[in-house]
Amino acid sequence: MRIYLMTDMEGVCGIVNFEDWCVPASRYYEKGKALLTQEVNAAIDGFLAAGATAVTVADGHGCGAVDSTLLHPRAELMRGWPESWPFFLDAAQYDAVAWVGQHAKAGTCLAHLAHTQSFGYRDESVNGVSIGEFGQFALCAGELGVRAIFGSGDQAFADEAQALIPGIGTVAVKRGTQSDPGHCLPEAAYSRHNVHAVHLSPEEARKRIRAGAEAALRRAAQESFGLLKLPAPYSRVTVLRGTEAQPPRVARNTHPTSIIQLFRQPFSFQPIQRCDPLALA
Numbered sequence: 001m002r003i004y005l006m007t008d009m010e011g012v013c014g015i016v017n018f019e020d021w022c023v024p025a026s027r028y029y030e031k032g033k034a035l036l037t038q039e040v041n042a043a044i045d046g047f048l049a050a051g052a053t054a055v056t057v058a059d060g061h062g063c064g065a066v067d068s069t070l071l072h073p074r075a076e077l078m079r080g081w082p083e084s085w086p087f088f089l090d091a092a093q094y095d096a097v098a099w100v101g102q103h104a105k106a107g108t109c110l111a112h113l114a115h116t117q118s119f120g121y122r123d124e125s126v127n128g129v130s131i132g133e134f135g136q137f138a139l140c141a142g143e144l145g146v147r148a149i150f151g152s153g154d155q156a157f158a159d160e161a162q163a164l165i166p167g168i169g170t171v172a173v174k175r176g177t178q179s180d181p182g183h184c185l186p187e188a189a190y191s192r193h194n195v196h197a198v199h200l201s202p203e204e205a206r207k208r209i210r211a212g213a214e215a216a217l218r219r220a221a222q223e224s225f226g227l228l229k230l231p232a233p234y235s236r237v238t239v240l241r242g243t244e245a246q247p248p249r250v251a252r253n254t255h256p257t258s259i260i261q262l263f264r265q266p267f268s269f270q271p272i273q274r275c276d277p278l279a280l281a
């Protein structure tokens, strides 16, 4: 079993907000990278215990978040790709995809630091199914025939993953407390909207991630879960929040046969009066 492990930063235990932890200018950025990398290593230990033969770690956080000096000796690190889906995932090289440090999609209740691509997104949907970063990559994997078997992050992310892919193994390392989804907040206000959460200790989080990753891979050998597919043709609707300079905007794209090709299309945003995606259907 060869695993492609996608990583992000906002869903890591102990990452308490964006500005102090998640960008190079943050005072705790290096500590944040260590926290993510230790969660990654815990997942790798679990996968290896369940029989994985290779793990490639994709550093998926915008400015990077894996500390290569701390990375598990059995793993490879992938970074520096062009901005092109599906980031070198393919069925010839990988049998399964997993996530560590993942956060929920934009506008999720009881999530921590929820967003999709940036805090400027209101929503993205494919064929009417609202998806975030997890769903985007899981759809690419599904199109390629690569199973999505495990993910760790905050509780709202775990719920999102289970709802899209019943049976996927999940571990929650913290839980957000903001019950207002903040749907129509402008970008700047939304970036400060769901910063409250209750975290496990990082040590306990890593223990659960190791056990969860091992259990998920063992179960994947027995059960057939993990392929997310939607019927073609494909239509993507992307809604951006307003900013001080611009009103909310929407972009629509379609592709007759391929979600990966759909995701590669450029956006052409048009201003809208309301941010509610349901009003745009």
Ligand SMILES: [Zn+2]
Pocket: 008, 009, 010, 103, 117, 133
């Ligand atoms: Zn992200």
